[in-house]
Amino acid sequence: MAILSIRIIGDPILRTAAEPVTEFGPELAKLVADMFETMDAVDGAGLAAPQIGVGLRLFTYNVNGQRGYVINPQISNGDETQQGAGEGCLSVPGLGFAVRRFMHTTVTGVDLENQAITVSGEDMLARCLQHETDHLDGHLYTDRLEGEDRKAALRAIRAAQYQKITARTASTRAQSVGSSFGGLA
Numbered sequence: 001m002a003i004l005s006i007r008i009i010g011d012p013i014l015r016t017a018a019e020p021v022t023e024f025g026p027e028l029a030k031l032v033a034d035m036f037e038t039m040d041a042v043d044g045a046g047l048a049a050p051q052i053g054v055g056l057r058l059f060t061y062n063v064n065g066q067r068g069y070v071i072n073p074q075i076s077n078g079d080e081t082q083q084g085a086g087e088g089c090l091s092v093p094g095l096g097f098a099v100r101r102f103m104h105t106t107v108t109g110v111d112l113e114n115q116a117i118t119v120s121g122e123d124m125l126a127r128c129l130q131h132e133t134d135h136l137d138g139h140l141y142t143d144r145l146e147g148e149d150r151k152a153a154l155r156a157i158r159a160a161q162y163q164k165i166t167a168r169t170a171s172t173r174a175q176s177v178g179s180s181f182g183g184l185a
């Protein structure tokens with residue numbers, strides 16, 4: 001297994017809709033294992049494949065002891081919203097803003113054997129499932145901020161000068177993602 005470097009805001013892959021997974025085999029199993037290892041290494045609540053430079057529709061999650069992954073997720077949300085709670089993203093390091101999310105979320109998808117799986121959650125897990133699915137459509141949580149929060153986020157992102165970090169992670173990534181999945185990035 002390997003810990004992969006995480007793409008930072010400004011990297012185009014974070015703004016690109018990911019492609020469905022169509023090949024199920026050892027490469028995919030290794031990718032999922034590496035994503036778990038990477039998520040755990042940085043104490044993340046979730047990690048979507050584009051964040052490690054792989055343009056495929058899958059993510060891992062780890063929220064309050066509930067842990068797993070979903071390949072090719074389809075999301076559905078209940079009507080109820082939850083209070084805006086502090087949310088962060090490994091691709092927007094060092095920042096956190098309150099985001100409005102739905103309270104109840106169900107994600108259906110498949111596992112490594114291409115068998116159907118369903119994950120349902122509320123509150124923080126629902127928040128995580130919405131956040132990670134957004135990544136697969138090229139959206140970041142900062143896109144969902146409004147008004148003053150949005151302005152504050154954009155200011156903070158500018159001030160953080162992430163593009164300098166991006167250049168560094170891009171140059172180290174080539175060594176860490178050697179699988180054929182890298183071709184889609």
Ligand code: NI
Nearest residue numbers: 088089090091
């Ligand atoms: Ni994120």
